[in-house]
Amino acid sequence: MSLKVYNTFTGRKEKFTPIHEGSVKLYVCGVTVYDHCHIGHARSAIVFDVVYRYFTAKGYDVKFVKNFTDIDDKIIKKAQEEGISWKEVGDKYITSFYEDMEALHILKPTYEPKATEHIDDMVHLVETLLSKGNAYRIDGDVYFSVESYREYGELSKRTLEEMMAGARVEINERKRNPLDFALWKASKEGEPYWNTPFGKGRPGWHIECSVMSAKYLGNPFDIHGGGKDLIFPHHENERAQTESATGMRFVNYWIHNGFVNFEKEKMSKSLGNILLIKDFVKKYHPEVLRLFFLSNHYRSPIDYNEKSIEDNNNALNRLYYALERVADIQKKGITPQKYTEADEIERNFYEAMDDDFNTALALSSIFEISRTLNRMIDEGDESLVPFIVYAHNQLISFANILGLLEDEVNTFNVYEKQRHVNRIGLALPAIEEMVQERVEARKNRDYKKADRIRDILSEKGIILQDTPKGTEWRVKNIPSLKGEG
RNA sequence: GGCGGCAUAGCCAAGUGGAAAGGCGACGGUCUGCAAAACCGUUAUUCUCCGGUUCAAAUCCGGAUGCCGCCUCCA
Known part of the structure; x- marks a missing residue:
């Protein structure tokens, strides 16, 4: 099975061949x-x-680097606004970042370097570019000369002439070419700085990624990723810097993800429609967001809207419910039994993922297994248990590759219920009491009363299930509750 | 102005030459006191429109219409 990835640089899906067999940088x-x-x-x-x-x-040995840019104009501005140091701003939002990543079950990368811990290397890179004639100094600033790098624009598919024609570049008389970008910026009064051979200053954007990727992965390395917006100028500039300095290729495959729109509009501060991760997870299970994103191709733009989130919430609940049903089956000491349909599902899953990470298609395999599981459980045939165990293991393993179904069933249910009762303003014991009352009513064959209780709960988005095990209640979102909470 | 992308069922969405995945919803059935859940079945003879290439096109080419992104900080 060979993996194909879409490479922004060539604009095509290509077979992935790592630099060192068996490893990915x-x-x-x-x-x-x-x-x-x-x-x-x-x-x-x-x-x-x-x-x-x-x-x-x-089976690849993956070295995964994800950086923090912890010095930059926006950070400095924020520090001035809040009356704290740039370092405090960085620390605050790094903490916030880790909280969010943990909530979303994002695995920790191998390295998470910070820009400001690599200043010496940046200075060194700037010196190299100066000595090679790719950069020039103006007062305390150092600029990269885009004309010195013949391939400038190849990643973002535009030429210097075209970019100039765009004419929306900043006017800076001192620069040799308006498109030249800062490698190093002289610090103004009150701004953070480091002492360097070019004077007191701080790094420009872009340079930290050139330095840290080289330090932790070497040049060239296999894959460089980020949001689509980073293609230009960020990645174009990283490439120009690194390739000019090393004379080597920078990156083999460029992967970029598409943007998220919010209810058909671009998220932006001016529109005030930015949805924070912290706010999302107050309202929904984090895997709902993951399922939603993965049901779209990673390169396509995606429209965040309440309806889609509710749909995915329902779908996720269904998957967890299948797990819950499996949990009720006595499977101690049972040896899983492989079967043909399971093999086929597995093949489909990997084929989908091998085709440029087609997670939307891969998800169909996950829903297939869940259906298979439910079907076998419905049969209630003891002899099927080994197959159920096999399918269950398979479901968990595929879902986990996508970062889904990582919660224990009970944890998930508790979370769902808690979130829901907070939203409707009912206490858990009150619900349990009503459920119990209905159980009594049913025992007495007072179905009128039983149905009345069920209706009341139903209006609160709670559904009751009378199972052989007894009556259970579950969360079922109803349209009138949308948007609340 | 330049460059690029998208248009698939009620909604979301995969599919880029050979019988239209999957999710949500809806409807019918099994089950149930009735439900719910689960399962089974139905729900696009057709992929924005118009031409063309081909034995064969949602998929390739040309044109039209509509939407969007980038070129400036941005995941």
């Missing part, structure tokens, strides 16, 4: 730590988390 641009993460950050984190998990599942 992956660098993904992390966040600039000046604010809380929103669901757009979540998409990128989830997409590359799945890339990481999938390579690992295929």
